[in-house]
Structures are given as structure tokens and as C-alpha cells.
Amino acid sequence: MQKDYFKDISEIKDLMNRSSRFISLSGLSGILAGCYALIGAAVAYLYFLPPAINIDYSSTKEIKVNYIILDLILVATFSIVTAIILTMKKAKSNQEKIWDATTQRLLLNFMVPLAAGGVYILIQAYQNHFGLSAALMLIFYGLALVNASKFTIGNVQFLGYAEIILGLICAAFPGYGLYFWALGFGVLHIVYGTLMYRAEKKQ
Template sequence: MESKKYLEDISQIKDLMNRSSRFISLSGLSGILAGLYAITGAFIGYMFFLPKGDYVVLHSWNFKMIAGILIAVAVLSSVTAYLLTSKKAKKNNEKVWDETTKRLLINFLVPLATGGIYILIKLNSQHYGLTASLMLIFYGLALVNAAKYTIGNVRYLGYLQIILGLICAALPGYGFWFWVIGFGLLHIIYGSLIYFKEEKA
């Protein structure tokens, strides 16, 4: 009887340690909505601003419009993630902003910002072909790097983004569709798995 209680105490201690070192209030619904935002933005860009059979040249009007759509998708996804995650954290009596959150953001943003700057350098050098693959790869690296501070499933999304980015690099000319799969479809699938597994449990 005492050994059973001892094992229960150990399990509770491990759970507390896990909660104190990981941010676990990520909302699956925010992943689904981020994917929908990405697909909607891609559709608008494809229909109105993406030249057929050509690359978007830096400083062109089309580039500015597509960049605006990308920024809008990123802002909408970030705001949605914050609002839904805050709601979930409040429901679970957890803090949204603490040392763990800071570490998560730093580990996520460093590779992401590095990738963004590198992509802009390549675009400025008129190297347009690998833009989509680089976005997927650096985003995947950011997810894997931040995964140790949140629920472990995030790293698998990161691995898939990296693999998709590498395949995209090997198949030039299909970057747009790989981008839609990575930032749209994969987010919807991942968000759905998290939502039904953890939020409906």
C-alpha cells in the first residue's frame, strides 16, 4: 500500500515538474484556423497577384501585395493563437506569460528570424526559386527548437515541415503548392489532432 502511494507521489511530482518546464496550453483550434488563414491567403495571392509561370520579382507591386498577404496571415494566426491559448490557459489555471513562455518564444523566434533575414537576402540577390522551401525549412527548425518547451507533438509538425521543405527544394516550380500543404494542410491536420485528443478529452 505504501509503495503504491509512493509511486503516485512520484507521478504527481513528475507531472508538476513537466507543467513547470513546458507550456502546455497551446490551442489545437488555433492551429486549424492558422491553416485556414494560410489557404485563404494563398488562394487570394494565386488568383490575383501571382504571375502564371513566373516568379514574383522583389520590389514589384505583386511582391508587395503578396508580402502584405503573408504578413496578414502571420498576424491573424498569432493573434488567434494568443487569444485561444490564453482562454485555454485560464481554463486550466495556468499562466500565459512566464519564464517557460519566454524560453519558448526565444527558441522559436531565433531560427525563424534568421530564416526570414536569409530569405530576404536571397530575394535581394534575385534568387527566387527556393523561397517556399526555405520558409518551410526554417519554420520547421523553429518548431523543433521550441518543442522542448511545449507539448512534444510540436516537434513532429516541425519534422514534417523540414521534410516538405527539402522535397520542395528538389522539385523547383512547385513551391506554391508545397507552401499551401505545409502552412495550410499540415496546420489543419495537426490542429485537429491536438483539438480532438487534448481539448475534447
């Protein structure tokens, strides 16, 4: 009888926790987002950037800013659309709500540091200050993940910590920002998405 009592309490706590937190994002969306990032990085490397040792951060002739921004926008768009579609599909199969007060709080906590960082990076880019762009992207994205993690089910905060650490390391090697960007937004997403996907399959 006592075992049943503790079991009921545990189930109630689990339900309360899930009701106050957003469902975990699809692991497959993380994998695909990483793939999009690697493709975007490859395009930037092949067409928009000179070799790292020859980058002149004071010249927009060397770095095609508008093309790189378009590349980033396309990567972000594909990633967001994929995440929405797959997360909605997952929520439907689990009979969970996808848009409620918790989702709104999650988006607010995620977007505030991300938007602030994005605006700051754009200001720096149009002033021909490119050296720390990749590092700042990683750091602000990591902060956004950590800030929003309290509203998600899963361990997304660890991805955030990894992005922040990688961004700080990247800041010490500004000439190789694209490689760190690809590692953070590409490889880390694929690794994290794979772990999530495997966990989903076990459930």
C-alpha cells in the first residue's frame, strides 16, 4: 500500500513537471539542423571567404558580408522550419500541446539573448568588425539555450554550455571562426540530436 502511495506521488510530480515545461524538441531536428549548418559553412568557405591566413578584417572586399548573412539566414530558416514541423509531429503523436503559456515563456527566454546578440553582431559586421562574429554567435546562442532550458524537458542546457565554452575558445582564434562555427552549430547539433534521437527510441 505504501509503495502505491509513493508511486502515485511520483506520477503526480512528473505530470506537474511536464505541465510546466515544454516537450523536448525532436532529436531528428537537431541532426538536420547540424547538417544544414555544415552545408552553410561549406558554401561560405568555398565561395565567400578567403583563406583564414589572408583574411583582411578591415576590408569588405575580402569578406562578402551580405552573402554570408544570406547564408546564415537560409541555414536558420531551414533549421527553424524543420524543428517546428518535427516537434509538432512529435507533440501530436504524444498527444501533447505545443502552443501554451509554457511555450511562450520558452520562446521569450530563448529569443531575448539571441536577438540582442544578433543585433550586436550585425552592428559590428557593418562596421567592418568581423573578427569575433563566430565567437559571439556561439556564445549568445549558448546563453539563449541555457536561459530557455528551464522550460524544456531534456538536457538542452548542456548543449548551451558546450556552445558557450566553444565560443570562448573561438574568441582566442578569430581567424578560424568558421571552423569553430561549423563545429558548434554543425557537429555539436548532430551529436546532441543523435543522443536525443536514441533516447526517444528507447521510450
